[in-house]
Amino acid sequence: MSEPHPRRAAVTGIGVVAPNGTSTESFWKSTQEGISVLDRVTREGCEHLPLRVAGEVRDFEPTAAIEERYLVQTDRFTHFAMAAADLALDDARLGQADTGEAPFSVGVVTAAGSGGGEFGQRELQQLWGKGSRFVGPYQSIAWFYAASTGQISIRRGFKGPCSVVAADEAGGLDALAHAARAVRRGTDVIVAGATEAPLAPYSVVCQLGYPELSTGDDPARAYRPFTEGACGFVPAEGGAMFVVEEAASARERGARVRATLVGHAATFTGASRWKESREGLAQAIRGALDEAGLAPEEIDVVFADALGVPEADRAEALAITDALGAHGRRVPVTAPKTGIGRSFCAAPVLDAAAAVLAMEHGLIPPTPNVFDICHDLDLVTVRARAAEPRTALVLGRGLMGSNSALVLRHGAADAS
């Protein structure tokens, strides 16, 4: 690039609503301690379903976080998104007064894979139980994958570029990358991330057809990627939102640059073709490193996709060494999502949040419930490992065939 000062995308705020914490602080405390909060499914209407274990967000009170006029027209996944966006904007110290001055310079990007299942189920029950006249008009927007982007922008008065990544699980990373590109192209601030709420009975039934879904009933054994006991993934709800803005102007306004988004690439290898995902994921990693201008040896930690399906785990372990060479066997790899479950599009966004926190705290969080690794990886287990990661690689794959890799650098590394 010939520009003297290329625009760089910085993370200045993080907001988390996750099964192990409804604030970034509580999420990190639980994550770094390697606590597993996977538990028996307790959601009403799910008791008789074959999904036994999930990562539920249990201490989130929507009415305490969101005004009633927004609650009545939105699903739980959007409640999470609005709350996480508030937390991220507070963290970035961007108040209504700041963004209100220049509403066209603030946009929103979210990814969603399951949409508003709980709201949709309620309205469909009205439809078949009472008739079409009893379906509320907000059904038209609440179920929709784009709802969170729209409602965050309306509620906060943002009028900048808004978009939605409609992809599978990897879409969470693609949303962050899209935000970074928008910032590099000239938008001041993008609120970006993903949240999901796929544990309503209807949503659970939709997932029962996935051969990758774990129906194990022991929370300690239901989701154990990279082990001989791998039997699929445990779904979860929750997610995270980031404030992404231009690094130099963020520093100018006194904001803390927590990390920079420096590289991303995405590939597609087909639904449930896990063997083929090896080449796709390796190619995504190479593309992300290339964009970041980094050598494989400069990656200090990898946050794995960790699907928990033997063939997919093997493909991921091989992809890491395919792309990183011998460094791939030495670099610490972790998958904290084994303690909270996979919240679809939001899972890799929570990993990106954990990656930023790991770089800030000099601590690589462990992979809960996972002990005997059957792949050639240095997987961090049992307890957090002290380290000084400056650069993190986050991987995501989706059941529909997307593979994404995102590279983040520690904020201090960017300034030096």
Added chain:
Amino acid sequence: MNDRITVEELAELMKKAAGITVAPEELQQQYDTGFDSLGIDSLGLLGIVGELENRYGAPMPTDAERCKTPRQFLDLVNSALPAGA
């Protein structure tokens, strides 16, 4: 059930269908305030119309969801209800 839709019922429906809490006395004072200023968007008003149709078992005038203020809305929907029903 009243034979006319009152300001109390409108206030109740605004809360139920659109999540907007306005006391009936206050709504009375804001009779000519736009629904948009009260926080009711077009889908919210459509939801209120749907609730009324289900309650009264009668279709509301087609323009009901286009009314701009509580006064316009109540005048229109009440004109459509059979008197003394």
